[in-house]
Amino acid sequence: MSIKIALLGFGTVASGIPFLLKENSDKLVQAAHSKIEITKVLVKDIAEKERLLAAGGNHFNFVTTIDEILNDKEISIVVELMGRIEPAKNFIIRALEVGKHVVTANKDLLAVHGAELLEIANKNKVALYYEAAVAGGIPILRTLVNSLASDKITRLLGVVNGTSNFMLTKMVEEGWSYEAALSEAQQLGFAESDPTNDVDGIDAAYKMVILSQFAFGMTVKFEDVAHQGIRKITPEDVTVAQQLGYVVKLVGSIEETKSGLAAEVTPTFLPKSHPLASVNGVMNAVYVESIGVGESMYYGPGAGQKPTATSVVADIIRIVRRINEGTVGKAFNEFQRELVLAKREDIKSPYCFSILTPDSKSQVLRLAEIFNTEDVSLQQILQQGTDGNTARVVIITHAVNKTQLENVIRKLQATSGFKLLNTFKVLGE
Amino acid sequence: MSIKIALLGFGTVASGIPFLLKENSDKLVQAAHSKIEITKVLVKDIAEKERLLAAGGNHFNFVTTIDEILNDKEISIVVELMGRIEPAKNFIIRALEVGKHVVTANKDLLAVHGAELLEIANKNKVALYYEAAVAGGIPILRTLVNSLASDKITRLLGVVNGTSNFMLTKMVEEGWSYEAALSEAQQLGFAESDPTNDVDGIDAAYKMVILSQFAFGMTVKFEDVAHQGIRKITPEDVTVAQQLGYVVKLVGSIEETKSGLAAEVTPTFLPKSHPLASVNGVMNAVYVESIGVGESMYYGPGAGQKPTATSVVADIIRIVRRINEGTVGKAFNEFQRELVLAKREDIKSPYCFSILTPDSKSQVLRLAEIFNTEDVSLQQILQQGTDGNTARVVIITHAVNKTQLENVIRKLQATSGFKLLNTFKVLGE
Numbered sequence: 001m002s003i004k005i006a007l008l009g010f011g012t013v014a015s016g017i018p019f020l021l022k023e024n025s026d027k028l029v030q031a032a033h034s035k036i037e038i039t040k041v042l043v044k045d046i047a048e049k050e051r052l053l054a055a056g057g058n059h060f061n062f063v064t065t066i067d068e069i070l071n072d073k074e075i076s077i078v079v080e081l082m083g084r085i086e087p088a089k090n091f092i093i094r095a096l097e098v099g100k101h102v103v104t105a106n107k108d109l110l111a112v113h114g115a116e117l118l119e120i121a122n123k124n125k126v127a128l129y130y131e132a133a134v135a136g137g138i139p140i141l142r143t144l145v146n147s148l149a150s151d152k153i154t155r156l157l158g159v160v161n162g163t164s165n166f167m168l169t170k171m172v173e174e175g176w177s178y179e180a181a182l183s184e185a186q187q188l189g190f191a192e193s194d195p196t197n198d199v200d201g202i203d204a205a206y207k208m209v210i211l212s213q214f215a216f217g218m219t220v221k222f223e224d225v226a227h228q229g230i231r232k233i234t235p236e237d238v239t240v241a242q243q244l245g246y247v248v249k250l251v252g253s254i255e256e257t258k259s260g261l262a263a264e265v266t267p268t269f270l271p272k273s274h275p276l277a278s279v280n281g282v283m284n285a286v287y288v289e290s291i292g293v294g295e296s297m298y299y300g301p302g303a304g305q306k307p308t309a310t311s312v313v314a315d316i317i318r319i320v321r322r323i324n325e326g327t328v329g330k331a332f333n334e335f336q337r338e339l340v341l342a343k344r345e346d347i348k349s350p351y352c353f354s355i356l357t358p359d360s361k362s363q364v365l366r367l368a369e370i371f372n373t374e375d376v377s378l379q380q381i382l383q384q385g386t387d388g389n390t391a392r393v394v395i396i397t398h399a400v401n402k403t404q405l406e407n408v409i410r411k412l413q414a415t416s417g418f419k420l421l422n423t424f425k426v427l428g429e
Numbered sequence: 430m431s432i433k434i435a436l437l438g439f440g441t442v443a444s445g446i447p448f449l450l451k452e453n454s455d456k457l458v459q460a461a462h463s464k465i466e467i468t469k470v471l472v473k474d475i476a477e478k479e480r481l482l483a484a485g486g487n488h489f490n491f492v493t494t495i496d497e498i499l500n501d502k503e504i505s506i507v508v509e510l511m512g513r514i515e516p517a518k519n520f521i522i523r524a525l526e527v528g529k530h531v532v533t534a535n536k537d538l539l540a541v542h543g544a545e546l547l548e549i550a551n552k553n554k555v556a557l558y559y560e561a562a563v564a565g566g567i568p569i570l571r572t573l574v575n576s577l578a579s580d581k582i583t584r585l586l587g588v589v590n591g592t593s594n595f596m597l598t599k600m601v602e603e604g605w606s607y608e609a610a611l612s613e614a615q616q617l618g619f620a621e622s623d624p625t626n627d628v629d630g631i632d633a634a635y636k637m638v639i640l641s642q643f644a645f646g647m648t649v650k651f652e653d654v655a656h657q658g659i660r661k662i663t664p665e666d667v668t669v670a671q672q673l674g675y676v677v678k679l680v681g682s683i684e685e686t687k688s689g690l691a692a693e694v695t696p697t698f699l700p701k702s703h704p705l706a707s708v709n710g711v712m713n714a715v716y717v718e719s720i721g722v723g724e725s726m727y728y729g730p731g732a733g734q735k736p737t738a739t740s741v742v743a744d745i746i747r748i749v750r751r752i753n754e755g756t757v758g759k760a761f762n763e764f765q766r767e768l769v770l771a772k773r774e775d776i777k778s779p780y781c782f783s784i785l786t787p788d789s790k791s792q793v794l795r796l797a798e799i800f801n802t803e804d805v806s807l808q809q810i811l812q813q814g815t816d817g818n819t820a821r822v823v824i825i826t827h828a829v830n831k832t833q834l835e836n837v838i839r840k841l842q843a844t845s846g847f848k849l850l851n852t853f854k855v856l857g858e
Contacts, residue, residue, distance in 0.1 A: 024580065031763065150742035297729070310722050
């Protein structure tokens with residue numbers, strides 16, 4: 001018996017799916033216990049259908065209305081690969097409501113409307129799987145569900161945005177400016193003409209929303225994930241980091257403190273020996289700290305046609321297997337706890353402050369007093385004269401909490417003569 | 430309803446299991462759909478039982494004969510953590526035959542007798558899971574089964590022996606000799622007094638046997654995995670590697686060539702930028718090349734109480750879940766193909782030869798002629814004068830096949846004046 005599926009959309013990722021189904025058919029049948037057959041593909045309109053047919057897609061059954069798929073009783077699984085919120089959301093809801101299982105790679109949709117969709121899937125006893133939504137080809141969600149079910153995760157760190165990581169790699173390894181790196185990323189097609197979601201940490205924050213459910217059982221909202229991007233990072237910041245033994249990366253983190261969960265995305269100094277420090281270019285990695293395994297890392301491509309399609313097909317196989325076993329419909333992730341967010345005073349980390357000061361002897365003392373007033377102790381101070389009139393002072397603190405951090409930043413900004421150039425979270429302690 | 434399990438053995442790893450079951454109980458119940466309860470623990474004899482009771486183990490029900498567990502109808506899962514071949518093998522077979530599911534971390538046993546045990550499990554429709562047998566805390570086997578079911582793996586590389594990797598890290602990063610590194614590993618308890626299995630690549634070869642089943646669906650025999658260890662590696666080899674841009678690691682590899690599968694464990698020059706090159710100390714990693722994901726890596730501790738116990742408990746959870754679903758008994762890995770080993774001429778890689786020659790001008794020419802006769806082209810030559818009378822010549826070739834490799838080695842050994850100090854596989858091309 002073969003299981004019939006439909007694709008919504010036939011862009012880059014979607015067209016990787018028939019490739020995998022064909023190249024790997026024997027193995028797939030052993031894993032899924034059935035053949036898997038794409039019987040319908042939804043495209044936008046007649047014009048697109050004709051374009052695809054003309055381009056050699058005549059072995060696909062293209063349709064132009066969702067009803068042709070929803071009303072087709074033979075189709076068990078709908079694979080949504082259109083992207084964006086609408087009409088994807090509407091189509092997924094309708095598919096779930098008519099009892100079809102859904103696989104999607106739509107991260108934005110899941111990060112913002114995931115809870116609603118999961119509830120509809122649950123009510124209709126159908127599966128909604130989305131391994132490809134986080135870190136494309138890295139099988140991180142299913143690994144958290146299955147293999148780390150036995151473990152208690154205390155912190156998760158991720159380099160999960162390929163575009164910004166590509167740019168930072170160019171800045172760190174080749175001394176490029178932010179602007180040059182962005183322009184290269186756009187030319188290579190890694191960054192869109194409006195790069196906001198990538199460079200401002202929004203895309204990474206979406207992924208933290210989804211990862212928090214799988215790693216900590218808590219449904220953090222997008223608004224709960226503070227995000228700061230890489231726009232302000234200068235070649236000088238990168239150089240200072242290197243001098244102090246660090247690499248700059250845009251890191252998403254989720255941590256369980258004693259009062260609750262804290263999630264954020266922020267430019268971070270990683271010690272050079274940290275496994276995430278050598279994740280370069282468009283590659284992604286998720287690093288997990290836990291009471292059982294201790295430390296583990298999952299590394300791979302964060303995007304791309306075949307990596308993403310591989311994760312999508314892994315989801316399809318799992319659903320087909322469960323259809324055959326008669327156990328389909330359980331939630332992708334069953335780990336659930338009440339959401340409790342951390343208190344600001346429990347969210348602690350060392351920080352790096354890069355400050356421009358008048359180049360006179362007493363300035364470091366004035367700076368030290370500001371930190372001292374907020375009860376923040378210092379780990380490292382690096383002073384670099386710049387033009388004779390001003391100096392650049394880089395201070396790495398011991399752990400500070402969010403309240404202390406804000407107070408220090410406010411005071412630095414309010415003190416005449418000082419200019420706070422940048423702040424970085426520092427991994428350590 | 431709670432599921433009752435028994436532990437065979439109560440050494441380091443076994444005693445980590447009650448820790449995880451307790452620390453993580455809410456999450457475990459959500460994942461397994463049942464409570465999990467250790468109702469019996471098999472220990473060697475009355476003396477050990479009394480020692481453990483006196484040491485505070487009085488909340489465990491220690492038994493001294495396997496029959497007390499096998500005859501206990503309430504026990505569903507037997508967890509073997511005694512190690513070695515016998516009596517572990519006998520106890521596992523008997524447990525499977527009376528219909529109990531088995532979880533084990535016993536790599537040696539599985540590598541040598543796995544096929545027999547899997548057949549018995551299959552015949553009795555019970556589960557035999559062993560995630561912890563390969564790379565301790567890294568969830569690599571289940572990831573290959575579930576997430577990479579949709580992919581076709583072309584090559585797998587692993588740094589999977591923590592002891593030898595600890596030693597090589599000391600040799601590479603701190604210039605230690607093999608002997609000093611071994612002595613340190615023994616003092617820290619990473620290496621046994623007889624370190625043969627670790628330093629000669631035997632342990633890593635066992636892991637390749639198991640990985641070949643999961644990654645390629647082929648049951649390679651231990652004898653089919655050529656293994657060479659790290660005993661002969663000198664500080665000079667390590668230095669030369671660094672000069673040429675490489676890091677020396679003991680790497681297990683399994684590759685599907687056009688004629689079949691080739692598996693081996695051998696000291697390897699890894700380019701410094703390769704993700705495996707920064708896997709240091711006792712950490713392990715498995716690097717996977719595939720047609721879908723492209724490249725992915727799974728990194729974590731290869732041994733240790735809690736990491737290993739975490740993998741064992743993940744297996745237990747999976748079995749309990751399947752018991753509750755009524756789907757228990759399927760093979761851990763269902764991917765199976767006929768074993769076809771590669772022809773020697775299809776197993777190709779660049780190699781590095783380190784040769785001591787009389788220090789006269791014509792020696793490099795004589796060397797070049799040997800390689801030329803075997804149709805091997807050279808990539809890099811590095812000549813270092815040593816004491817005025819001899820020179821050390823290091824040659825990195827382009828890809829050579831196994832027949833060419835052997836011929837070159839034989840000729841170098843047979844040519845008077847030359848001394849072949851060492852050979853390394855080189856990752857590249």
